[in-house]
Amino acid sequence: MDTLRITDGRVLRPDGTVEDADVLVDRDEGTILDIGSDIDAEADEALDADGCLVMPGLVNAHCHVSMTLLRGYADDKPLDAWLQEDIWPTEAALTPEDVRVGAELGLVEMIKSGTTGFADMYFHVPEVVAAIEEAGIRARVGHGVVTIGKDEEDAWDDIEESFDVAREFDGAADGRIRTAVMPHSLTTVDEEYLREATAEAHDEGIPVHYHANETTNEVDPIVEERDERPLAYAQDLGMLTDADFVAHGVHVDDEEISLLADAGTGVVHCPASNMKLASGMAPVQDMLDAGVTVGIGTDGAASNNDLDMFDEMRDAAMIGKLAADDASAVAAPDVLDMATAGSADAIGLPGGTLEVGGVADIAVVDFDAPHLTPATNLVSHLVYAARGSDVRHTICDGQVLMRDREVLTLDESAVVDRARSTVDALHERV
Numbered sequence: 001m002d003t004l005r006i007t008d009g010r011v012l013r014p015d016g017t018v019e020d021a022d023v024l025v026d027r028d029e030g031t032i033l034d035i036g037s038d039i040d041a042e043a044d045e046a047l048d049a050d051g052c053l054v055m056p057g058l059v060n061a062h063c064h065v066s067m068t069l070l071r072g073y074a075d076d077k078p079l080d081a082w083l084q085e086d087i088w089p090t091e092a093a094l095t096p097e098d099v100r101v102g103a104e105l106g107l108v109e110m111i112k113s114g115t116t117g118f119a120d121m122y123f124h125v126p127e128v129v130a131a132i133e134e135a136g137i138r139a140r141v142g143h144g145v146v147t148i149g150k151d152e153e154d155a156w157d158d159i160e161e162s163f164d165v166a167r168e169f170d171g172a173a174d175g176r177i178r179t180a181v182m183p184h185s186l187t188t189v190d191e192e193y194l195r196e197a198t199a200e201a202h203d204e205g206i207p208v209h210y211h212a213n214e215t216t217n218e219v220d221p222i223v224e225e226r227d228e229r230p231l232a233y234a235q236d237l238g239m240l241t242d243a244d245f246v247a248h249g250v251h252v253d254d255e256e257i258s259l260l261a262d263a264g265t266g267v268v269h270c271p272a273s274n275m276k277l278a279s280g281m282a283p284v285q286d287m288l289d290a291g292v293t294v295g296i297g298t299d300g301a302a303s304n305n306d307l308d309m310f311d312e313m314r315d316a317a318m319i320g321k322l323a324a325d326d327a328s329a330v331a332a333p334d335v336l337d338m339a340t341a342g343s344a345d346a347i348g349l350p351g352g353t354l355e356v357g358g359v360a361d362i363a364v365v366d367f368d369a370p371h372l373t374p375a376t377n378l379v380s381h382l383v384y385a386a387r388g389s390d391v392r393h394t395i396c397d398g399q400v401l402m403r404d405r406e407v408l409t410l411d412e413s414a415v416v417d418r419a420r421s422t423v424d425a426l427h428e429r430v
């Protein structure tokens with residue numbers, strides 16, 4: 001058996017407590033063999049965690065990873081204008097190779113900030129999958145479908161592509177990649193397509209992921225046209241099951257929160273995107289109180305503008321308090337749970353906790369820094385004070401993806417160079 005030992009650190013346990021312990025990993029199986037201070041086994045490789053906290057890898061539960069290429073491309077606009085005037089016209093010019101380059105850039109950024117799993121909705125998915133295979137991270141991926149403005153044939157082709165991708169890549173990269181059918185939203189995909197695609201996906205055991213209740217501009221037309229709330233419409237379409245997950249859930253009322261809780265449908269809170277696009281404040285504490293599975297995502301780097309889940313945790317705590325008008329709301333332990341186990345549950349991937357027998361998806365955070373001193377409350381520091389750049393090692397599926405801040409699976413400087421020249425060429429074309 002090939003083993004890895006993470007030595008001399010403090011380990012964050014699923015109940016939020018911290019203990020001095022080593023972590024022994026089975027690299028063949030990608031699982032945790034033991035956690036303790038008296039492990040009696042030599043390992044094939046050791047990773048020093050002195051002065052560090054060994055925690056579950058962060059899970060970015062909603063992303064468009066290749067949008068790193070559009071970082072800073074269009075800022076300071078609301079969602080509809082941003083998408084229609086800037087993002088969609090530019091995305092139409094992206095080649096499959098561009099999407100791969102953007103994905104690699106995003107994956108380097110994620111690995112460097114301790115993210116070990118994510119969910120991604122985009123197009124040219126084979127290129128995203130190839131980048132993920134190389135990077136060594138875990139993901140649930142899908143082709144995003146938009147049918148508005150398309151004739152029937154093109155709309156069905158788009159749906160078909162979402163199924164082709166979901167069927168072809170499920171289980172890829174030694175099982176690290178899972179898939180979903182991903183209609184973009186309840187307003188950008190017409191009813192007949194949503195109904196049929198959802199039924200077919202569920203027949204085949206494929207989850208459905210979509211944007212929902214992100215802005216009032218999206219909610220109001222549904223209410224006006226159908227005399228029902230968007231998530232009641234989604235339920236009628238069969239799109240609220242415990243395998244499905246929605247991004248945003250900003251403008252949800254109490255009945256919709258109950259629908260989500262009863263169905264077990266995950267909600268991915270994207271606080272930075274919601275603030276930047278001025279979409280609104282999600283009632284996260286109400287959702288948690290109702291028993292909804294809530295995860296955290298960055299959304300794409302064009303509406304954030306980074307993929308750092310530490311940033312996202314801080315934002316979630318801050319806006320959660322504002323939304324509830326209560327400083328005790330969306331407290332640090334709950335935020336950390338959302339960014340790890342909550343996200344993993346919402347998107348149906350393993351990980352999010354450090355447990356013997358569980359997957360070895362791990363971030364090692366160095367606390368030897370002025371902004372993390374004094375290290376009185378490590379969970380508080382993770383949420384309110386730590387940064388992605390404090391992550392020292394990242395491990396996914398038992399493999400070391402970053403060691404002492406050097407990414408091992410992708411060539412960081414080559415990826416950055418390629419991203420620069422790709423964006424230069426893109427700007428020439430658009």
Ligand SMILES: CSC[C@H]1O[C@@H](n2cnc3c(O)ncnc32)[C@H](O)[C@@H]1O
Pocket residue numbers: 064079083087088091121122123143144145146184211214273299300303
């Ligand atoms: C068709 S692939 C996914 C599609 O979603 C777009 N997108 C990025 N961020 C958001 C957001 O916050 N709400 C809705 N849609 C978003 C992305 O640009 C792709 O076109």
Ligand SMILES: [Zn+2]
Pocket residue numbers: 062063064211247299300
């Ligand atoms: Zn999104």
